[in-house]
Amino acid sequence: MFFHIVLERNMQLHPRHFGRDLRPKLVSKLMKDVEGTCSGRHGFIVAITGVENVGNGLIRDGTGFVTFPVKYQCVVFRPFKGEILEAVVTMVNKMGFFAEAGPVQIFVSNHLIPDDMEFQSGDMPNYTTSDGSVKIQKESEVRLKIIGTRVDATEIFCIGTIKDDFLGVISDPTS
Amino acid sequence: MSAEEEENAAELKIGDEFLKAKCLMNCEVAIILDHKYEQLQQTSEDPMNQMSQVFEKSLQYVKRFSRYKNPDTVRQVREILSRYQLAEFELCVLGNLCPETVEEAIAMVPSIRSRGRGLDDDAIEKMLHDLSLIKKFD
Structure with a gap:
């Protein structure tokens, strides 16, 4: 069955993307990273349909990379026993x-x-x-x-x- | 992994997370994915390359198995089915498979009989009848 659910993921972004395009960069990286993947818990992630919220970034010690918690809506396909x-x-x-x-x-x-x-x-x-x-x-x-x-x-x-x-x-x- | 072992869609045991989540019928997924595909076509020169295999296969699948093509009809189907106190999951199984008889509907969604919602044969019959009417006018 297909579901529309909200998932969360911590995204690491390189400092070179910091600027006014930060959010679009984050979203396109998110799509590239998660669309088409599969996990036992949520099933196949078919398509991201929207980004709900991007949390505050946290600078990683020593690397300059920043981690953003991103909440996004997506269509997933998850088969169930008995379905x-x-x-x-x-x-x-x-x-x-x-x-x-x-x-x-x-x-x-x-x-x-x-x-x-x-x-x-x-x-x-x-x-x-x-x-x-x-x-x-x-x-x-x-x-x-x-x-x-x-x-x-x-x-x-x-x-x-x-x-x-x-x-x-x-x-x-x-x- | 006890949760995994207990999973059984026939008894609506699909985990709390999915039970509360919004379920989508194939025809609804087709509308969403088509829209996304069009967007991709506009923004990229090579949309086929941008799509994951999962996306491609899902799009093909939902197009092949969509019972209703027209977005207005799709909305109507959801509206009619939502009058019958069904769980999201049950609603979508019925919308996807379009059973024709009460017996078939119960075989497809055994949980509609077991939850004490007063959905008797007559109510199910009426629901299927309403559904078949929409299909006729699609």
Whole structure:
């Protein structure tokens, strides 16, 4: 899910930027530093939408750098266990399939794909029901439920399922 | 890490910080990111290069999965859903997935039944009906 939240960060600025452009410099550095990053707690920082407040700077001993506490609003994407969302299938193999929902990757293991869907290999590997009416392949849109998340320093990775009511394919690229 | 283990969106356990935060539906995110992208295009010669991969992927995603395109409609959807004492998170899941039946809505957002807000089947039915009407006129 996407959220609009306020975060705070201490920004270090070199003395050469001190002058009337200090604030714009601080803001552009902030964007460069945090947009596109990911933390386990807040998820992916997609875009900064505004700066609420720049606190008083503190001169660092010995270097001349100044640290400013900056409060900013941003759009973040944070997946949760138990959340249901829509995603695009990016890769299918016999282990299951990978899907993407915005910046996050979700893996759905073949144990969590309905039992009546069989893996079919070929140049367009896919999972298909025996009557051929439902097919999951690359670029299919699926609705899935996140059942687990793994967080490391720069990425969040999710495990999902489509083996539940009202989950599964929404549209496939061939139809 | 006990907080991490207890996390479960189906029971609305998403941590205090996010529970109080403003949630955004995909269509709202699309409006914000589009606006930001336009701004970037005006100020920089090479906007593609300025964007992070996270930004690019999010923009593609929300454009693909936006149920409502028109900003006025998006506002209406939020207004209608906010009449039903939903948590921000629940409101956005419903706005994103647009369930068609009461059963589907409860499967998508199990917490709407478990918090004793007097949201019975009829109320949910009415909410879904209101939503589908907006969609028709989008």
